[in-house]
Amino acid sequence: MLPSHCIAFAGTELLAQGELIEVVRAVKAAIDRGTERSIALLDAATSRPVEINFTGTEEEVFQRIPRAPLRSAGRPKLGVVPREVTLLPRHWDWLAKQPGGASVALRKLVEHASRDARDADTMREARDAAYRFMHELMGDAPGFEEASRALFAGDGERFQSLVAEWPGDVRTHLLALAEPALGTQA
Numbered sequence: 001m002l003p004s005h006c007i008a009f010a011g012t013e014l015l016a017q018g019e020l021i022e023v024v025r026a027v028k029a030a031i032d033r034g035t036e037r038s039i040a041l042l043d044a045a046t047s048r049p050v051e052i053n054f055t056g057t058e059e060e061v062f063q064r065i066p067r068a069p070l071r072s073a074g075r076p077k078l079g080v081v082p083r084e085v086t087l088l089p090r091h092w093d094w095l096a097k098q099p100g101g102a103s104v105a106l107r108k109l110v111e112h113a114s115r116d117a118r119d120a121d122t123m124r125e126a127r128d129a130a131y132r133f134m135h136e137l138m139g140d141a142p143g144f145e146e147a148s149r150a151l152f153a154g155d156g157e158r159f160q161s162l163v164a165e166w167p168g169d170v171r172t173h174l175l176a177l178a179e180p181a182l183g184t185q186a
Helices: 020-032 058-064 089-096 101-116 118-138 144-153 156-163 168-182
Strands: 005-010 013-019 039-043
Touching (some): 005 020, 005 168, 013 020, 013 168, 020 039, 039 118, 101 118, 118 144, 118 168, 144 168, 156 168
16 A cells, blocks of 8 residues: 655655655656656655656556545444464463453453553654665765664664754654654754
């Protein structure tokens, strides 16, 4: 599934950010102008690359972008997905004794664990998105390794000082991505 919000860089300069279609339009225009700089099209939140086939006309490019399915009227599906779970016999014995059985007990345990881990998950996701972004655009830059170490160590002040000389557009987006992981202000 393609993200709804993207960001594109031509080299280290911000080309566009916003809705997928608008960013794709800006990237296609840059390609058609014959830009010499490499273009990175990324999910704005996760920094994962967004794969789009830019060959042909703008209309042909847009036609190849998968559209999200429309929601049908009526009651939404619960989205229960059956999968295999492997546990020790004592775990199965305990689950069998729980009110509602194993499925209800497992869902409750997962809900509690996901609530308890929410802050840690947010920090990890922010750190990983920041790292993917800086690796994509600044992987060969001076100070990249040191900045990576500061990011993973959670040292916001050091991280900010190490990226202070990086190009402004890159630095601005990178600090915004890293802020939840480092507790710094972008």
